[in-house]
Amino acid sequence: MRIHSRAVLAVVTASVLAAGGLYLIIAGSGEGPGAGVPRAQPVAGQAKATTGEATPPATATTSAASPSPSTIQASASASAGASAPARQAARGGWVKVDQALWKKQLAAFKALKPAPVRNNPVKVPEFHVDCTVAKQSPDDAIVFPNLPGASHMHTFFGPDIIGASTTTKDLLAAEKTSCRTKGDNSAYWMPQLTRNGKPVPPHGFRIYYGSRLKDPSRTTILPPGLVMIAGDAKRQEPTPKDSGINQFWCAGAAEVGRSADGNWPKCGTGGRMIISITFPDCWDGKHVDSPDHRSHVGPAGPDGTCAGGRFPVAIPSISELFTYDTRGGDGFALSSGLPSSAHMDMMNGWDPAVLGPLVRTCINQGVKCGTTPTFD
Incomplete structure (x- = not known):
């Protein structure tokens, strides 16, 4: 109980400071070289939509064990009382796509001829994209x-200019x-992984662009200005093995056990902890963001x-797909919780002039490419 009380007290303190316009930030760093990783199956049971992420609590690490569900839930409740500006930013709104620009890009995409399939x-x-860490910071521009x-602390991939005020135009x-x-x-960004309060550097980050539809030939490019989130920062539930919730698992070696709380895998010799998060295949055709x-x-x-369907x-x-330089076990936490x-x-x-040929050649023709729309 003492551990839980201290954690809750720290959260309440952080919330009070946030209400006064200050933020407690748990800083972290650590980058690992990117590397190719094997293809993984998408995680089942994507979380339902919410109205945004909770402001991160300040945590006091007093044990090697991961935070318990009761501690995390108390943290989420306390942080829900964060500053009004933060809550307003989290709500966002419906943002319409630039239809003129979208129609122009879509017409150019449809005019493309796919490269012939060979070999x-x-x-x-x-097809896929490989990235290394760009930065780590407690920002979220969405x-x-x-x-x-x-x-809460995030690990970012992509342009290092990404910050709280970045837009898609800035990225371009x-x-x-x-x-x-x-x-x-x-x-691209994800909550930072820590072990006993210290950042765990990613070993590699690979993004697969594909299709799970019956007919991938109808897939188009991404619309200009699109932003989106997959998963749910407020979901704080236990993740025993094969629970169907977003899970870390082992790559390169078999899982040989679970952490004391059952939420994290223990990998055999040569294994690394890994997680995959998958976005939907369909878009409403009207908006590039929603509340x-x-x-x-x-x-x-x-x-x-x-x-x-509706999209x-x-x-x-x-x-x-994220891989980490660790075999898992006890003491792990995400900056967002469980x-x-x-x-x-x-x-x-x-x-779009680069994305178009990749979608047209690889996805539309139902074949696997690497990082280019070729088959050499």
Whole structure:
């Protein structure tokens, strides 16, 4: 009980300071070299939409064990009383796509001819982008725009200009990015992983752009200005093995056990802890953002197509795969809380002239490419 009381007291203190216009920030750093990682299956059971992330609590680490569900839930309740400006920023609103620009980009995409399929590639509609860490900071340009330091700590990939006030136009104008595919200036970010309060550097980050639809040939490019979130920072539930909730698992070696609280895997020799987060395949065709940053995108309809549901435009489904230089075990936490709170933010910074051939050649033809629309 003492551990829980101290954690809750720290959260209440952080909330009081936030209400006065100050923010307690748990700083962290640590970068790891990016590396290619094996393809993983998307995590089942994506979280339902919410109205935004909770302001992060200040935590007191007094044990090697991960935070308990009761501690995390108390933290979320306390942080819900954060400053009014932060709550307003989290609500956001419906943002319409620039229809003139979208129609122009869509027409150019439809005029593209795919490269001929050669060398018998794998029949999986996808290509990928590899990135290294760009920066780590307590910012979130989607949930807390123009409020630097208002979020829990995030690990960012993409242009290093990303901050609380960054827009998709800023990304397109960025001169460099930590992602290796020239033409992808998108920004991607996820809660920071820690062990006993210290940052765990990612070993690699790979983004798969693909399709889970019955007919991937109808998939288009991403609309200009698109931002979205997958997962739910407020979801604080236990994640025993095979629970169906966002989970970390082992790559490179089998899982040999679980942490004391059951939420984290223990990997065998040579293994690394890994997690995947997947965005929907369909878009409403009208908005590039929504109040919860999720409701403008969604799943396919009952017939397995976007046209058969509430989101009629097929876009690439983005699966983001993180590997960490650790075999797992006890003492882990995300800056957002339990593993079930894992989520991913994405701001579209693609040059449509680069994204178009990748979608047309790889996804539309239902074949697996690497980082270019070729089959060499």
